[in-house]
Amino acid sequence: xxxxxxxxxxxxxxxxxxxxxxxxxxxxxxxxxxxxxxxxxxxxxxxxxxxxxxxxxxxxxxxxxxxxxxxxxxxxxxxxxxxxxxxxxxxxxxxxxxxxxxxxxxxxxxxxxxxxxxxxxxxxxxxxxxxxxxxxxxxxxxxxxxxxxxxxxxxxxxxxxxxxxxxxxxxxxxxxxxxxxxxxxxxxxxxxxxxxxxxxxxxxxxxxxxxxxxxxxxxxxxxxxxxxxxxxxxxxxxxxxxxxxxxxxxxxxxxxxxxxxxxxxxxxxxxxxxxxxxxxxxxxxxxxxxxxxxxxxxxxxxxxxxxxxxxxxxxxxxxxxxxxxxxxxxxxxxxxxxxxxxxxxxxxxxxxxxxxxxxxxxxxxxxxxxxxxxxxxxxxxxxxxxxxxxx
Numbered sequence: 001x002x003x004x005x006x007x008x009x010x011x012x013x014x015x016x017x018x019x020x021x022x023x024x025x026x027x028x029x030x031x032x033x034x035x036x037x038x039x040x041x042x043x044x045x046x047x048x049x050x051x052x053x054x055x056x057x058x059x060x061x062x063x064x065x066x067x068x069x070x071x072x073x074x075x076x077x078x079x080x081x082x083x084x085x086x087x088x089x090x091x092x093x094x095x096x097x098x099x100x101x102x103x104x105x106x107x108x109x110x111x112x113x114x115x116x117x118x119x120x121x122x123x124x125x126x127x128x129x130x131x132x133x134x135x136x137x138x139x140x141x142x143x144x145x146x147x148x149x150x151x152x153x154x155x156x157x158x159x160x161x162x163x164x165x166x167x168x169x170x171x172x173x174x175x176x177x178x179x180x181x182x183x184x185x186x187x188x189x190x191x192x193x194x195x196x197x198x199x200x201x202x203x204x205x206x207x208x209x210x211x212x213x214x215x216x217x218x219x220x221x222x223x224x225x226x227x228x229x230x231x232x233x234x235x236x237x238x239x240x241x242x243x244x245x246x247x248x249x250x251x252x253x254x255x256x257x258x259x260x261x262x263x264x265x266x267x268x269x270x271x272x273x274x275x276x277x278x279x280x281x282x283x284x285x286x287x288x289x290x291x292x293x294x295x296x297x298x299x300x301x302x303x304x305x306x307x308x309x310x311x312x313x314x315x316x317x318x319x320x321x322x323x324x325x326x327x328x329x330x331x332x333x334x335x336x337x338x339x340x341x342x343x344x345x346x347x348x349x350x351x352x353x354x355x356x357x358x359x360x361x362x363x364x365x366x367x368x369x370x371x372x373x374x375x376x377x378x379x380x381x382x383x384x385x386x387x388x389x390x391x
Contacts, residue, residue, distance in 0.1 A: 282375020
């Protein structure tokens with residue numbers, strides 16, 4: 001019998017080498033030898049006769065030989081190939097029939113009816129509890145894709161594996177239940193964890209895609225934010241410029257009052273009166289314009305419900321609500337937040353009126369700098385003329 005098992009092994013190896021399609025990257029000689037090894041593992045831990053042992057070992061070697069001829073109904077082809085081979089080896093018809101029955105018992109949905117069928121089915125699915133489970137799973141996926149002409153996504157393949165391990169497969173022998181079932185459940189847990197991670201990743205990608213799809217709205221919000229920031233910066237710059245002019249002219253007037261005006265009492269300094277007056281007048285005008293550029297303008301601070309309903313009030317500017325009760329303002333803000341169009345309209349109004357204020361500030365500042373420049377030049381010329389007249 002040992003010789004027969006060895007001959008059968010050589011026969012299967014040669015058959016697969018010559019006839020097995022290259023697309024059979026799972027159901028091949030490697031898988032056959034693994035099933036053979038697992039069959040021996042169960043047999044070594046189970047009480048069965050010597051004849052049944054050899055029948056199982058022959059079945060383990062021959063059960064997938066049908067893949068060398070057809071991918072469909074390979075069990076029937078395996079029965080025919082194994083029967084012809086065993087007949088050539090002068091094996092009794094009784095053993096041939098038993099091997100054939102066990103090969104047919106490896107069909108996917110078959111329910112075993114005796115111990116030998118349970119052993120061969122458990123051995124055929126032993127990879128579910130082995131360290132090479134992930135490797136065989138990847139090979140099986142590629143084989144299915146070749147044969148079915150269909151791509152399986154990682155998510156779909158995980159789902160198929162989880163369904164198979166949880167609902168469609170079970171170990172039958174006492175040895176497999178005790179030694180392989182825990183490892184199979186560990187692999188199932190790993191797959192389920194992988195599925196959970198993948199779902200989380202897909203959820204994040206979906207959220208990113210959703211955010212990307214909504215990018216026009218995000219772009220609008222960025223537009224408002226950047227424009228408002230620029231308006232505020234320009235307003236700060238205008239105020240700083242006005243303060244500089246105000247400070248410079250205040251210093252000039254202080255110096256004039258402390259140094260020039262006391263000297264005008266002396267008749268010999270009468271020629272300095274007009275240049276000094278020109279100098280001081282232009283400085284005062286510059287100061288007044290600087291104050292006008294920075295002077296705040298506070299509006300009434302009240303609104304009516306009708307104005308809110310008609311979307312006429314800019315609730316983002318304090319000058320429109322500073323006199324209103326808190327309850328009224330909260331109601332108005334909720335009305336604003338519930339209406340996306342009203343929000344954008346209000347932001348547009350806010351930017352528009354900020355722009356109007358900036359225009360006014362910079363217009364006055366331009367006039368102020370012009371007045372300061374003219375006053376500085378005029379007073380300087382007048383001082384030169386006054387000194388020349390004296391000479």
